[in-house]
Structures are given as structure tokens and as C-alpha cells.
Amino acid sequence: MISENLKEHIQVIEQTISKYEDDINFIASKCIKRLEAGGKIIIFGNGGSAADAQHMAAELVGSFSDKKRPALAAIALTTDTSTLTSISNDYSYDEVFSRQLEAFASEKDVVIGISTSGKSKNVINALQLGKERKSFVVGLSGNDGGQMNAVCDKNIIVCSNHTSRIQETHIFIEHSICDILDKHFLK
Ligand SMILES: O=C(CO)[C@@H](O)[C@H](O)[C@H](O)[C@H](O)COP(=O)(O)O
Numbered sequence: 001m002i003s004e005n006l007k008e009h010i011q012v013i014e015q016t017i018s019k020y021e022d023d024i025n026f027i028a029s030k031c032i033k034r035l036e037a038g039g040k041i042i043i044f045g046n047g048g049s050a051a052d053a054q055h056m057a058a059e060l061v062g063s064f065s066d067k068k069r070p071a072l073a074a075i076a077l078t079t080d081t082s083t084l085t086s087i088s089n090d091y092s093y094d095e096v097f098s099r100q101l102e103a104f105a106s107e108k109d110v111v112i113g114i115s116t117s118g119k120s121k122n123v124i125n126a127l128q129l130g131k132e133r134k135s136f137v138v139g140l141s142g143n144d145g146g147q148m149n150a151v152c153d154k155n156i157i158v159c160s161n162h163t164s165r166i167q168e169t170h171i172f173i174e175h176s177i178c179d180i181l182d183k184h185f186l187k
Pocket residue numbers: 046047048049114115116117118119120123163164167
């Protein structure tokens with residue numbers, strides 16, 4: 001089973017990267033431009049994708065490689081349990097990210113929503129809010145991309161229906177973006 005998963009893992013990453021390499025480079029260049037103009041990168045998702053959002057934010061604010069570069073303005077919307085519980089309790093879980101974007105997002109920012117199914121209402125609502133704020137709106141999704149297609153400037157749809165393979169490919173894409181940003185800001 002493990003070898004089968006490995007085969008599928010390699011195949012899904014190869015297929016997705018050959019389809020979306022230019023788009024991923026474009027997203028990285030947008031991140032660079034917006035960070036240089038004083039904007040920030042705002043990332044969110046549920047479950048494993050919440051962990052991925054935090055992982056990426058940590059690599060941008062802290063470090064990605066062993067080389068030192070200036071801290072980059074990135075934040076995950078999945079870490080403040082007081083904010084998360086109050087929005088869910090007082091409004092609804094569907095608004096847990098959009099309400100935070102209402103507070104933080106602007107036209108200077110890049111907003112990245114992660115959903116393997118493309119169906120999580122709270123992720124879609126937040127991407128919609130990012131669009132209204134004129135942030136550059138990025139989706140990392142899978143399956144058929146769901147409703148994320150309608151609200152993203154770029155939606156990277158991993159070529160798989162398996163949540164694990166989709167998440168593994170999301171991490172590869174996030175690391176690729178961090179790598180490009182690292183190289184740029186190390187100069
Ligand atoms: O990590 C996993 C499965 O690998 C789960 O925690 C998974 O992220 C959760 O079920 C999420 O709620 C799924 O949401 P989404 O990716 O469809 O938006």
C-alpha cells in the first residue's frame with residue numbers, strides 16, 4: 001500500500017506541476033510585489049489545511065531555509081482560539097475566516113484559501129470577501145475546485161480526488177512559493 005501511495009503521490013505532483021507551474025510562479029511574483037508594497041499574505045483552511053496555513057505563515061515570518069532574510073508579513077487565520085470561538089459562537093462557523101478578513105484584508109494583500117474539496121463554506125466566504133476587498137485571491141484546492149473557481153484570481157486544482165494526495169501536493173506548492181520568496185528576499 002505504501003508503494004502504491006508513493007506512486008500516486010509522485011504522479012499527482014508531476015501532473016499538477018506540469019499543468020500549473022506558470023500559475024504558481026505568477027502567484028509567487030504577486031506575493032513578492034504585494035509584500036514589497038507593504039501588503040501581507042493571509043492564509044486559512046480547515047483541519048490539515050489549517051496546519052498547512054500555519055506551516056506556510058511560520059516559514060515566511062520565521063525562516064524557510066537556513067539562510068537569514070527579513071521577516072515577511074504572513075498570517076494564518078487559524079491560531080487565535082478566542083477569535084475563532086467567538087466568531088463561531090456569535091455568528092457562525094461559516095464566517096470564521098471571512099469575519100477576520102473583514103478586519104484585516106485590503107487591496108495590498110494576497111489571500112490564500114486552502115480546501116481539498118473546494119466545498120468548505122468558510123473558505124469560500126472568505127475568498128469572496130478577499131475579492132470584494134480587491135486582495136489578490138488564491139485557492140489551493142482539489143477534486144473539481146468546487147465553488148472556489150468562481151471567487152479566485154488563481155485556483156490551483158490539484159489533479160486528484162484523494163484528500164491525502166491533495167494535501168501533500170498543497171505542501172509542495174506552498175514550499176515552492178516559500179522557496180521563490182526566500183531566493184528573492186535573500187538578495
Ligand atoms: O487532514 C485531514 C485529512 O487528511 C482532515 O483534517 C481534513 O483537513 C478535514 O476533514 C477538513 O475539514 C477538510 O476540509 P476541506 O479540505 O474539504 O476544505
